[in-house]
Amino acid sequence: MVKRKPSIATIDGAQSAKRSRLHFESGGSPPMTVTIRGKVFEPAPAFDTFWRFAAERQIIDERRRSGQPAPWTKDPTLQSHKFCNTFRILDRGCQFLVTEVIETGPQTLEEVTFRVLLFSLYTNPKTYETLRKRIHPLTWKGYKRANYEKVLRQLYNGKGPIYTGAYQKPAPDLGFAEAFMNHLAFMEVLMQELPDRLNKAAYMADVFEWLRTFKSMGDFTAYQLLLNLSYSNVMNFSDHDFVVITIGSRRGLQRCFDGNVPRSAEVDLVRWMQLSQSDHFARLGLTFNGLGPERRPMMLCDIEHTLCELDKYIRKCNNPPSKTHVFRGTGELGEICMPKAWCHEDRRILRIKNRVEAETEALERFVVESIVDHRLVDGVQEFLVFWEGYGEDEVTWEPEESLMEDVPNMVKAYLKSVKVSAFCAIKWWPMNRTIG
Numbered sequence: 045m046v047k048r049k050p051s052i053a054t055i056d057g058a059q060s061a062k063r064s065r066l067h068f069e070s071g072g073s074p075p076m077t078v079t080i081r082g083k084v085f086e087p088a089p090a091f092d093t094f095w096r097f098a099a100e101r102q103i104i105d106e107r108r109r110s111g112q113p114a115p116w117t118k119d120p121t122l123q124s125h126k127f128c129n130t131f132r133i134l135d136r137g138c139q140f141l142v143t144e145v146i147e148t149g150p151q152t153l154e155e156v157t158f159r160v161l162l163f164s165l166y167t168n169p170k171t172y173e174t175l176r177k178r179i180h181p182l183t184w185k186g187y188k189r190a191n192y193e194k195v196l197r198q199l200y201n202g203k204g205p206i207y208t209g210a211y212q213k214p215a216p217d218l219g220f221a222e223a224f225m226n227h228l229a230f231m232e233v234l235m236q237e238l239p240d241r242l243n244k245a246a247y248m249a250d251v252f253e254w255l256r257t258f259k260s261m262g263d264f265t266a267y268q269l270l271l272n273l274s275y276s277n278v279m280n281f282s283d284h285d286f287v288v289i290t291i292g293s294r295r296g297l298q299r300c301f302d303g304n305v306p307r308s309a310e311v312d313l314v315r316w317m318q319l320s321q322s323d324h325f326a327r328l329g330l331t332f333n334g335l336g337p338e339r340r341p342m343m344l345c346d347i348e349h350t351l352c353e354l355d356k357y358i359r360k361c362n363n364p365p366s367k368t369h370v371f372r373g374t375g376e377l378g379e380i381c382m383p384k385a386w387c388h389e390d391r392r393i394l395r396i397k398n399r400v401e402a403e404t405e406a407l408e409r410f411v412v413e414s415i416v417d418h419r420l421v422d423g424v425q426e427f428l429v430f431w432e433g434y435g436e437d438e439v440t441w442e443p444e445e446s447l448m449e450d451v452p453n454m455v456k457a458y459l460k461s462v463k464v465s466a467f468c469a470i471k472w473w474p475m476n477r478t479i480g
Contacts, residue, residue, distance in 0.1 A: 064121045066096040067361045078316055080309040090299040092328060094354050095321075098342065099330040101353070102130040106333065109377045121360045130342065131335045132271065132349045134380065137208070140169045143381050146276045150183060156276050157239045158184035158231075164269050165227040167208035174199060184235060189228065196224050214413070216260035230260065242278045247397040248286040251279065262411055262431075264290045271345055275383040280390040283343035286397070287314055291431060291440065296351030299358060318347050336382055412451045415458040427455065 067090070077086050100117055107116040115123050129135050133142070145163045146156060159182070163172045176182045178195050199206050206224050207213050215223035216230050237254075245251050248270065255266040267288040273279050289297065289310045297313060298305050305313065317324075321342055325332040334340050342350070385391075416439075417428035425444040447455050 064119050064361045066100055066119055066121075067093045067358060069096075078313070080312045080316070083306070083309060085301045085303075085305070085309070085313065088300060088302045090354065090358060091301065092324075093358065094296070094300055094317075094350065095324045095328055095330060097354055097357055098130045098350050099325060099332045101127060101350075102332060105129055105134055105377070109380070111376075121357060125356075125360050127353050127357060128349065130350055131340075131346050133275070133335070133382070137167060137169065138272075138275070139378070139381055140172075141272055142275050142383050144169070145172065147384060151277070153243060153278050154184050154235075154239045156278050157242060157273070158187070158235060160272050160276060160278070161231050161234055161238070161269075164272050165231055166206050166213070166224070167268075168205060170204075171196075171199065171206050189232070192228055193225065196228065200224060213265070214260050214262070214411075216258065230258075234258075239278070242273065245279065247395050248274075248279070248281040249397040252286065252288065263288055275385060277385045277388060280385065280388045282391050282394050283345065284315075284318075285344075285395050287311060287344035287348050289314065289348065290352070292352030292355055293348045295440075296354040299355060300351075314344060314347050314351075318342060318344050321347075336380055412447070412454055415447075415454060418458075418462070427458065 077084050079085070100119060100122060104116040104122065117123060132138055141160070141163055145159050149155060149159055162175070162182075166172070175192065175195055179191050196206060200222065213223070213227070215226040218226045218229040218233075220226045220229065241251060241254055251273070252266055252270050255261050255269060256263070261269075267290065270286075270288075274281065274283075289307075293314075294310065297310060301313070318341075321332075411431065413430040415427045415429055419426050419428075419441070421441075426441040427444065427447055428439055429442050429447070430439055444455065
């Protein structure tokens with residue numbers, strides 16, 4: 045076994061503080077405000093938590109890659125729970141996407157697009173590896189649905205996970221009983237136009253808008269696919285061009301500023317955070333080495349990505365973990381692989397489609413998957429909502445008024461089911477009651 049020299053100081057002691065200093069530390073930070081679209085926004089205490097979390101999560105990754113043993117942080121919340129990396133590209137799935145999907149195989153526009161789509165349908169490296177191992181060649185030119193269906197059905201019948209466990213993958217209804225087959229057919233539909241759309245797109249937003257025309261592509265899933273494609277040469281736009289504010293990042297952004305953050309200001313606030321990040325790390329005395337040898341700063345997608353993690357992090361901070369709940373890293377982290385496409389000269393050109401970003405309401409197409417609970421808060425009835433394309437960490441309490449505007453039939457169906465359940469409970473309770 046080769047012993048590697050740590051590049052970052054090892055954390056002394058296994059004992060951690062009971063509360064997170066990253067979130068609960070008050071600080072000597074000077075008052076700041078930023079004006080967006082004529083409105084003044086004042087950062088809340090969680091704004092500084094965002095930068096502390098981003099810096100600490102990046103340091104954890106650096107310590108792990110240097111070969112240091114756990115724990116890689118003194119923060120009790122980060123010790124006990126799994127959080128995504130500050131830089132999206134460092135997540136295991138993204139590293140696999142770059143090395144094994146994008147940069148392995150024919151490099152034509154159609155073939156790279158096909159492989160990225162195939163991986164993104166299920167976002168599970170093991171599923172992709174199984175397909176690649178059993179189907180030769182794994183190309184769009186030689187694509188036959190029956191070959192892919194055979195392999196996927198074997199996985200399905202073996203009760204192995206086909207999909208990622210990170211978030212839900214809603215499938216369109218294309219005539220199949222199984223979601224994985226509907227997704228496969230959906231890939232075929234996308235391949236009819238997507239390569240040409242990528243080739244002719246004037247803006248990154250154009251590709252996103254086209255993807256959103258498909259019923260099963262919510263903001264989150266469309267944006268994740270867009271980012272996956274951006275790691276290849278099929279689409280060469282600047283990292284500063286475009287960002288989509290999804291449910292998790294919206295909640296994180298609301299935590300960062302006092303008062304209400306209107307939808308029309310969200311993208312501009314994220315842009316401001318991206319452009320001023322070095323000032324905030326310096327102001328808080330934080331060490332932030334950036335990404336790779338070039339010390340790349342956080343891009344728009346990384347700010348959005350980390351805002352989602354911030355919201356999860358603060359919720360975990362407010363619910364202290366048990367002593368037995370400790371996060372363990374899953375194996376060693378390999379050498380960082382940066383996408384070769386990032387070196388393309390076209391990525392130095394800024395192409396912002398201002399009209400789209402000014403009409404952020406048009407991008408709000410979150411789809412309610414189900415309503416599972418209700419409560420009364422200060423006289424206002426709220427419902428617990430699961431959203432299509434999002435996991436359990438992204439459920440939200442929504443007021444009845446807004447849901448009755450968007451999904452009145454779903455609200456009525458839920459209330460009817462609750463009344464039926466309550467009636468059954470009252471009717472049968474005397475016969476089934478248990479004492480003690």
